[in-house]
Amino acid sequence: MSDLHRLIFNVSLSALDKLIYVLRRIRGVSIMGNAIEVRWRGREQVSLAGLFNELNERRVVMAFDEAQRLRGPLSSEVLNALAHAYDFDRNVTFILSGSEVGLLYEFMSVEDPNSPLFGRYFYEVRIGRFTRDESIDFLWRGFKELGVEVTTDVIETIADVFNGIPGWLVYAANAYIRGR
Numbered sequence: 001m002s003d004l005h006r007l008i009f010n011v012s013l014s015a016l017d018k019l020i021y022v023l024r025r026i027r028g029v030s031i032m033g034n035a036i037e038v039r040w041r042g043r044e045q046v047s048l049a050g051l052f053n054e055l056n057e058r059r060v061v062m063a064f065d066e067a068q069r070l071r072g073p074l075s076s077e078v079l080n081a082l083a084h085a086y087d088f089d090r091n092v093t094f095i096l097s098g099s100e101v102g103l104l105y106e107f108m109s110v111e112d113p114n115s116p117l118f119g120r121y122f123y124e125v126r127i128g129r130f131t132r133d134e135s136i137d138f139l140w141r142g143f144k145e146l147g148v149e150v151t152t153d154v155i156e157t158i159a160d161v162f163n164g165i166p167g168w169l170v171y172a173a174n175a176y177i178r179g180r
Helices: 003-012 015-024 048-055 075-088 101-108 132-146 152-162 166-177
Strands: 028-031 034-037 060-064 092-096
Touching: 048 060, 048 075, 075 092, 075 101, 132 152, 132 166, 152 166
Parallel strands: 060 092
Antiparallel strands: 028 034
């Protein structure tokens, strides 16, 4: 895909539209000789709920970062598939995360009696800002875990600039590692 096409693609499509765009072009997947064929159209098409049912054969954790972006024209299909999986697919666990908590709640509508997810149990983990010391410790541990040597000056600068916001601390550390 050329840079111009990629730019138009990124500007014109939402995250969910991009996922659908990519998934429609997948004919099959082979991992270490094990093949999976997915049909997105026709009589043998796979629905999102059907995909979750198939994944239920083994323990699977599906994480949707910035899940509030799933709002839109297909959000009811996503919510219905999540509700179905919650009720019937015991081996599938979902993690929905997002930086815009209000929009995430709006998308899930867990308190709306008309929502497919109404009345279903969920566990919420809120991560607030870190103190400066927590930020520094978090960054040291992250760099150490990745085996990246870094100076105290770099750690303190990242901690000071991003003021304890965990997502931005991770973003800045990753950018540093990539040389940006």
